[in-house]
Amino acid sequence: MERKEKQKPSLSSPLIQVCEEDGLGNGRDRIHEKGIRRKEILEEVKKQLWLAGPLISVSLLQFCLQMISVMFVGHLGELSLSGASMATSFASVTGFSLLTGMASALDTLSGQSYGAKQYHMMGIHMQRAMVVVLLVSIPLAVIWANTEPILVTLGQDSDIAAEAGKYARFMVPSIFAHGLLQCLDRFLQTQNIVFPMMVSSGITTLLHILVCWVLVFKSGLGSRGAALANSFSYWINVLLLALYVKFSSLCSKTWTGFSKEALHNVVTFLKLAIPSAVMVCLEMWSFEMMVLLSGLLPNPALETSVLSISLNTASTVWMIPFGLSGAISTRVSNELGARRPEATHLAVWVVLFMAITEGLLVGLVLILIRNVWGYAYSNEIEVVKYVAVMMPILAVSNFLDGLQCVLSGTCRGCGWQKIGAFVNLGSYYLVGIPSAVLFAFVLHIGGKGLWLGIICALIVQVLSLFTITIKTNWEHEAKKATERVYGSIVPVEVVS
Known part of the structure; x- marks a missing residue:
């Protein structure tokens, strides 16, 4: 009986106290971890x-x-x-x-x-x-x-x-x-x-x-x-x-x-430089091709003028996600080089959130100014009205372009230029331009159809790059970055 009583824990037994302390401790740890996580996110936002x-x-x-x-x-x-x-x-x-x-x-x-x-x-x-x-x-x-x-x-x-x-x-x-x-x-x-x-x-x-x-x-x-x-x-x-x-x-x-x-080691540089160039050129050339195709539409003067205005507008607002793209490529490459895969992962999610926010805000502005923006380029009512129709399409295009831009920046930071080149080739030349031709010349949607083809390309591009990004093993990428850095290292003393 005494032995049983001794085994029976009381309210003041050490076992209960430890459990209570552990529970409180875990709670404090969770709060502390959330505080640290929030601080890390805010720090990453500031850096970017x-x-x-x-x-x-x-x-x-x-x-x-x-x-x-x-x-x-x-x-x-x-x-x-x-x-x-x-x-x-x-x-x-x-x-x-x-x-x-x-x-x-x-x-x-x-x-x-x-x-x-x-x-x-x-x-x-x-x-x-x-x-x-x-x-x-x-x-x-x-x-x-x-x-x-x-x-x-x-x-x-x-x-x-x-x-x-x-x-x-x-x-x-x-x-x-x-x-x-x-x-x-x-x-x-x-x-x-x-x-x-x-x-x-x-x-x-x-x-x-x-x-x-x-x-x-x-x-x-x-x-x-x-x-x-x-x-x-x-x-x-x-x-x-x-x-x-x-x-x-x-x-x-x-x-x-x-x-x-x-x-x-020029060959080492070219292995990244050539796919990098292909990646950029394939995308830029497809937009220029849209302007050339617009000259083959009925009323080519109107179509070319409006598409040129649209392209100029899109290029201007694209500078915002392009800045974010430069920021994330720097953050990703720096953190991978420093072998900090968790920080890299956080940086990617932060920039995606920022790109979504920017895309929604800029898209809203484009839609709000759609009826007056055409006057900045022309006094022709026909041109102004056509530009107003194009602006919501541009808003969608800018949103998707912002996402692909930061995902492409992630690619450059990781050294995935070859993957990016293949994605761009498939997105723009197997999907985008054929879709543009179909919408514009077969379904007779005109200049709007050409831009809808670009949107189809952007959808494929964003989905492809996003899938690659979320399936990435950042530990492995950090190891590859270390191998790349030390594989091309030059002793300090040989540098004049």
Whole structure:
């Protein structure tokens, strides 16, 4: 009996006290964990906004250079405007998009090296990228110099082709500067140095307005002056950033001087650069193809005008998710390089939430201004009404484009450029463009049908990239990042 009584726990027995303490302790731990989790999420949001804000500004300011030049040329006459617009589009398709894509390989290589604290490798990667893009720019420059015969061969009006050819020849110096600028941008972005990029782009844009005015109206060069102003402004931007990298204490660890090691392991860079370029070009070319297809529709003048307005509007608002895309590629590559898979996972979910929020807000604005937005481009009532019909479609397109943009940024941060290239190929050329042709020419929906085809492509692209992302083993990706970083490592002492 005594033994039984001793075994029977009382209200004050240690067993009950431990249980109570454990329960309270677990509760406190859960509250503590929630507090830590909330703090981590807020910290990640701050980091991404800190990166994305300046990157959005940089994208808009650099986008404005071409637009400002075309606006100045517009005051010279309709033929000059048509030629400059066509040359700008041709330059984007055949040069700028390709070099931007190739330089984005640095999102992976430099970002993961920075996360792994292999700082000296960042300068090596940038130099290697610069050598490659400069070599690639040489044949592209030859193509630009022969813009007129190429456009005539493609069936364009001979007068417009001649004007475009003249404009493109004077833009040739800008292609070399553009490639170098993209490399410098990625070098700074991947080490979270974004405000100097914003300041440099702002100074360049302000100077560009003055230079355009002088070269277009005062020098007697006309449209050639606007093209020359583009080249001048790109080189000024490159010079400003190069001086910052050279003399800033923030870059003292990542820029250790020129090195012959940049000429080694070029194949490793190309394995990422080529699919990166394909990934970017496939997407950009599909949008340009929509404008070309619009010229085959009934009432091509109206369709082309409205689709051009739609494309310009979409390109402008796209700069917001493009900034988020740069932010997430940096965050993902940095965290994978530092072997922090959980932080990488959190960063991806945070940016998806931000992209959804941004897409809904911008989409709402586009719908609210749909009846007046057309007046910013034309006084023709027919054009204004057609633009109003297109705006809700643009709102849906922008929402999906924002999601694919941040998911593509995740791809670049992880080094999945080859996967991204295949996804874009299937989305735009197996689904998007055939759907656009079906809607526009078979079902006779017109320009709206062309844009609905783009939406079909975006749906496939978003679903594919999202599926890949949620099924990712981040531990495995962190291990791959470590292997990539240390597989291409260069001893510090060999760098001059």
